[in-house]
Amino acid sequence: GGRAGIAGALGIVACNSVYFLLSAAGVAAVIAASGRLFTGLTWIGAAYLAWLGIRMIVTAARSERIRAPEPAAATSLSGPLWKGFAVQASNPKAIAFFVALLPQFVDPRASVATQVAILAVTSMAIELGVLTSYVWLTGRARALAQSAWPRGIKICAGGLLIAAGARLAPDAVQGRRNP
Numbered sequence: 001g002g003r004a005g006i007a008g009a010l011g012i013v014a015c016n017s018v019y020f021l022l023s024a025a026g027v028a029a030v031i032a033a034s035g036r037l038f039t040g041l042t043w044i045g046a047a048y049l050a051w052l053g054i055r056m057i058v059t060a061a062r063s064e065r066i067r068a069p070e071p072a073a074a075t076s077l078s079g080p081l082w083k084g085f086a087v088q089a090s091n092p093k094a095i096a097f098f099v100a101l102l103p104q105f106v107d108p109r110a111s112v113a114t115q116v117a118i119l120a121v122t123s124m125a126i127e128l129g130v131l132t133s134y135v136w137l138t139g140r141a142r143a144l145a146q147s148a149w150p151r152g153i154k155i156c157a158g159g160l161l162i163a164a165g166a167r168l169a170p171d172a173v174q175g176r177r178n179p
Contacts, residue, residue, distance in 0.1 A: 005135035007077040011084025013128050016094060020123060023098035024116040046168035048100040053161030060154030104168055 088094055106115050 002135055002139045003077060004080040005138070006132060007080040008084035009128060009131035009135060011081040011086075012088045012131060013124050014081075015085045015088035016098070016127060017120065017124055019088075019095045019098050020102075020120050023095060023102050024120070026099060043169065044100055046104075046165040048096065048165070049161045049168065050165030052097075053158040053163075053165065056154050056158030056161065060151045060158065 102116075102119065105119055106112060
């Protein structure tokens with residue numbers, strides 16, 4: 001149901017905020033340690049985004065229409081919250097995503113802590129908005145899950161990730177983000 005979905009979304013965002021802080025501490029250390037490491041991390045991030053995009057497109061192309069499950073009966077909201085946190089915590093790709101993505105938006109010549117704080121709050125707000133939209137959509141438009149929409153969305157999202165990775169690669173070559 002909707003309330004459980006929102007609780008699960010809050011659990012995912014809570015876990016991602018932990019991942020964000022862990023990756024921010026690591027990125028700050030890399031920035032302080034070496035410009036070459038930072039450039040290398042930028043390249044890894046660009047390649048990872050492109051890989052995610054390609055994988056998303058391939059998966060969408062192979063996927064069949066899915067049957068949406070019926071919503072579960074109302075339960076305590078702490079269960080879905082902790083389940084959302086646990087599911088995200090068991091996903092090692094999530095921290096890799098943050099480590100790959102965060103350096104792309106940090107200017108090592110400015111206050112790293114301030115930038116990371118702004119990015120963290122913005123990221124959590126956007127993510128909660130997106131997850132809440134998913135909950136709303138599944139509750140209001142269950143027929144979408146049985147249509148071709150999920151496949152098209154995955155293909156578009158995959159293309160955007162590939163484009164983001166391709167755009168970041170020239171920055172790494174030209175050293176625009178190099179301290």
